[in-house]
Amino acid sequence: MEHIEFHWNALIVFYLFTAGVSAGAFFVSGLATYLGGERYKRISRIGALIAPWPVMLGLLSLVFDLTKPFEFWWLFLTVQATSPMSIGAWLLTLFTVVALVYFLLWFPRPWRDLLKAPQRRSAPNTPRIWKPLDQAQINKARRIVAAIGAPISIGVGMYTGVLLGAVPARPLWNTPMVAQLFLVSAMSTGAAAVLLIAALLRPKAGHDYLHEERRFLVSLDIMLILVEIFIVTPFFLHQALSTWSSSSSLRILLGGPYTLLFWLGFVLLGLLAPLAIEGFELFPVVWREQAVRYSRLWAGLSATLVLVGGAVLRYVIVFAGQVSHFLPLYTR
Amino acid sequence: MDHPNTSPAKTRWVFVMEPERCIDCEACMISCSVENEAPLGKHRNWIVKIDKGIYPNLSTTFLPENCHHCSNPPCERVCPTGATYRREDGLVLVDFDKCIGCKYCMMACPYDARFVNEEKKAVDKCTFCVHRLDAGLPPACVETCIGHARHFGNINDPESEVAKLLAKHPYYRLYEEAGSEPAIYYIYSNRVIE
Ligand code: SF4
Ligand code: SF4
Numbered sequence: 001m002e003h004i005e006f007h008w009n010a011l012i013v014f015y016l017f018t019a020g021v022s023a024g025a026f027f028v029s030g031l032a033t034y035l036g037g038e039r040y041k042r043i044s045r046i047g048a049l050i051a052p053w054p055v056m057l058g059l060l061s062l063v064f065d066l067t068k069p070f071e072f073w074w075l076f077l078t079v080q081a082t083s084p085m086s087i088g089a090w091l092l093t094l095f096t097v098v099a100l101v102y103f104l105l106w107f108p109r110p111w112r113d114l115l116k117a118p119q120r121r122s123a124p125n126t127p128r129i130w131k132p133l134d135q136a137q138i139n140k141a142r143r144i145v146a147a148i149g150a151p152i153s154i155g156v157g158m159y160t161g162v163l164l165g166a167v168p169a170r171p172l173w174n175t176p177m178v179a180q181l182f183l184v185s186a187m188s189t190g191a192a193a194v195l196l197i198a199a200l201l202r203p204k205a206g207h208d209y210l211h212e213e214r215r216f217l218v219s220l221d222i223m224l225i226l227v228e229i230f231i232v233t234p235f236f237l238h239q240a241l242s243t244w245s246s247s248s249s250l251r252i253l254l255g256g257p258y259t260l261l262f263w264l265g266f267v268l269l270g271l272l273a274p275l276a277i278e279g280f281e282l283f284p285v286v287w288r289e290q291a292v293r294y295s296r297l298w299a300g301l302s303a304t305l306v307l308v309g310g311a312v313l314r315y316v317i318v319f320a321g322q323v324s325h326f327l328p329l330y331t332r
Numbered sequence: 333m334d335h336p337n338t339s340p341a342k343t344r345w346v347f348v349m350e351p352e353r354c355i356d357c358e359a360c361m362i363s364c365s366v367e368n369e370a371p372l373g374k375h376r377n378w379i380v381k382i383d384k385g386i387y388p389n390l391s392t393t394f395l396p397e398n399c400h401h402c403s404n405p406p407c408e409r410v411c412p413t414g415a416t417y418r419r420e421d422g423l424v425l426v427d428f429d430k431c432i433g434c435k436y437c438m439m440a441c442p443y444d445a446r447f448v449n450e451e452k453k454a455v456d457k458c459t460f461c462v463h464r465l466d467a468g469l470p471p472a473c474v475e476t477c478i479g480h481a482r483h484f485g486n487i488n489d490p491e492s493e494v495a496k497l498l499a500k501h502p503y504y505r506l507y508e509e510a511g512s513e514p515a516i517y518y519i520y521s522n523r524v525i526e
Contacts, residue, residue, distance in 0.1 A: 007435045007448070067433025067453040074413040074432050076398050086412035166410060168510050169442035245509075326442065326507050329380055329395065 006322050011065040013315045015162040018058030019092060020182060023156040024190015026051040026099055028220070030146030030153075037102070037214060041191060043213050044142075045293075047194045048106035048203075052099035054193075055156070059092060084166045088159045095156045098149040112138070121240065122314050156184035160314075165322060167199065172249035172324035177235040181228060185310050188224040191217055192274075192306035199299035215285060215292040218278045221306065225275045232267075249324035258320045261312055270309010277302040343421045344513070345401070345460055346487040348494040348503070353481035354379065354394035354522040360473035360482060364398075367461060374447045376458040377473055395520055396481055398473070399424065399445040399458035399499060399504070400514030407437035407446065415454075423462055428454040442510040460484075470495035487515075 029047025032040035035160035063072045076093075093272030104115055113132035121128060133141065168174050195217050203210055239250040253262050277298055284290040335466075356379050364370065364377050377398035384391050405424045408416045415430035416437055431454035438446045438455060449456035461471035471476075474484045485492035494517070501519045508514070 007438050065434075067435075067448060067450075067455075068431075071432050074430055078412075078414050080412055080414055082409045083412045083436070085410065085434060089412060158511070167440045168406060169440055169507075246371075326509065329382055329506060 003188040004323055006319060008318055008322065009065070011061045013311070013318050015058040015062040016163070016182070016314045018054035018061075019156055019160050019191045020186030020314075021193050022051050022053070022055035023095070023153040025054075025106065025193050026095075026102065026149055026153045026190070027157075027187055028191045028194055028217075029102070030150050032213075032216065033142055033146050036212075040189075040213050040216055041248075042198065043194055043217065045106045045108075046163045046197045046229070047190070048099075048102050048142075049264065050193055052096055052103050055092060055096055055099070059096070062239075077094075084159065084163045088163055091152065091159055095149070095152045098145060098152055102142070102145045102149060105138060105145060127261060128204075129196065154183065157183040159218050160186065164317065170321045170324050171228050171245035171326065171328070172252065172317070173321040175235065175246075177231060177296050180231050181235075181313070182317075184224050184231065185313055188221060189307055189310035191221050192222065192310075195221070195299055196303035196307065199296045199303060203296075209293045211294055214281070214294045218282050218292065221302075222275065222278050222282065225271055225278075225306075228271060244327045245325070246262075248327075249320075249332070252320045252323055256320075256323075258316045262316045262320075265312035266309050266316065268303050270312060274302040274305045274309070277305075342488055344487050344495055345422055345465065345484065347398075347460075347516040348483040348485075348497045348519065349396050350481045350497075350519045350521075351393050351395050352484070352519070353479040354392045354396050355479050356381065359476045359478055360396060363472045363476040364458075367464075368459070369438035370456070371449055371451050374449065374456070376456070378498060394481075395506075395518065396447075396473075396477075397443065397506075397516065399441075399460075400443055400512065400516045403462060403515065404511060406440040406442065406510065406512055410436045410440045414437065423460055423465075425459055425462060426457065428452050428456075431455055439455060442507045442512055443514070444454075487514060 014261045022319045025047045029044045029051065032043040032047065036043070063069050066072060075086065075089040078086065079090065095246070104112065105113075107115075115133055116130035117133055117137065119131050158179050161182030164170070164173035165175065198213065198217075217332050236250065239246045252258060281293045281298060283293075358379060360377055361375050361379070365375065368376055370376050377396070380395040380397055382393045382395065383395070401422055403422060403423045405416070405418060406426055408418055411417075412434060413430050413432055415427045415432070416424065417427065418424050433448065433454055435448065435455065438444075438448075446455050446457045448454075461469070461473075464471060470484050474482045483493050483497060485494035487494055487498070489495060497519065498517055503517045503519050505514045505517060
């Protein structure tokens with residue numbers, strides 16, 4: 001293989017991965033809030049509390065990948081409608097702000113009481129009184145922010161793929177698959193991050209909420225993994241049957257330095273293994289309408305695998321994409 | 333087909349290369365580096381070597397190349413700060429002050445024409461010697477090409493050398509499937525067409 005310089009490296013991989021985890025955690029938290037309310041409260045809270053942080057780390061790593069890290073503000077002096085990176089910079093900033101607000105709303109008492117809303121004046125000319133939000137207001141605010149943030153988080157998940165897809169010169173990136181796969185994988189890694197934290201926390205004694213929330217997260221994750229498989233399979237078929245650039249870019253994944261990583265790291269460890277574990281846990285529910293099998297060990301393991309798989313996927317796509325190219329020049 | 337490089341009454345600078353005349357002396361690369369002070373080890377222009385045939389019937393063709401100053405430049409499209417921009421006369425240039433070095437343009441260029449200039453902390457590439465053009469001079473590489481493989485001029489002026497060459501000979505451009513509408517034209521090397 002000829003020598004190739006990788007101008008986008010691990011920092012970009014980290015950035016795409018963390019943005020996905022944040023978007024997913026936010027979305028899962030919002031979903032749990034709407035679908036379960038009190039029942040999935042622990043999930044909603046964990047999701048909300050982790051959502052803002054990975055993306056902020058990711059943005060930091062993106063900035064330090066620039067040749068001029070301290071001039072990143074040029075990004076925010078303009079909106080370049082045709083540049084996914086410009087749109088993405090604004091989108092991620094917006095997302096981070098919404099996620100931080102959401103974070104505060106889910107902050108446990110007493111710190112949450114730092115959030116205050118002005119009360120209606122009792123009489124004109126009296127000073128406004130600021131009071132902590134009561135529970136009803138908090139619940140409402142959480143739902144509103146979750147609803148506003150949901151499309152933004154989907155946008156962030158998709159953006160991580162569009163960033164790569166917008167480049168015709170790299171045939172492996174220039175397919176709808178990357179955006180689709182990165183979006184679903186973002187949701188999946190977000191759910192996994194929530195699962196992992198939930199498994200690490202010591203459960204309160206005598207609570208059967210564990211089974212409830214586990215069932216919710218596991219069903220969601222199984223669905224997402226299946227969708228990922230349904231995205232990857234047609235992608236392989238189509239690339240293989242397409243032009244020289246497409247089929248040769250596929251060959252990088254089928255026989256090359258990234259083959260092992262892709263199949264072992266992403267497909268086996270990141271998709272099939274967690275699918276098997278979660279299927280095993282969910283099996284009694286589907287088969288005999290019993291409670292889901294729950295063990296913190298299995299939960300933690302499958303969540304870790306999904307996270308590792310998501311990172312490997314982005315690594316492989318970012319690097320292998322830079323190797324993919326058009327039909328080389330020939331003499332005419 | 334009407335393609336965006338030709339609309340009369342407008343200046344559109346293009347290169348016409350005759351690979352058949354290139355002997356791979358790389359004088360163009362030297363003169364470019366002297367003219368534009370490219371950092372050591374980086375080049376704004378280069379020669380692609382293409383081997384053809386099976387021993388003992390072999391031939392090598394040399395394709396002089398640099399930034400194609402595309403009419404539909406993918407690099408400009410993705411630049412998040414507007415540092416890469418396209419001038420009225422078709423030149424695609426980088427504003428070093430605005431460039432933050434995200435390297436997105438390097439991902440997008442189908443010709444790998446761009447490199448990171450560590451001295452400028454920005455992304456750099458061929459400018460068609462814009463400073464010389466504006467002073468009425470041709471690019472440095474054209475002047476030093478001893479084989480006369482590199483021709484430069486305004487494609488919309490029928491009297492120009494490039495327009496005449498293109499009217500007379502069949503030509504091709506590189507990676508047209510990228511949709512970038514490059515402004516470097518290559519004359520078919522009849523010698524290697526069987
Ligand atoms: S050759 Fe590359 S750098 Fe030059 S204008 Fe075209 S896309 Fe941009
Ligand atoms: S590296 Fe500079 S010129 Fe290239 S896309 Fe980024 S800001 Fe624009």
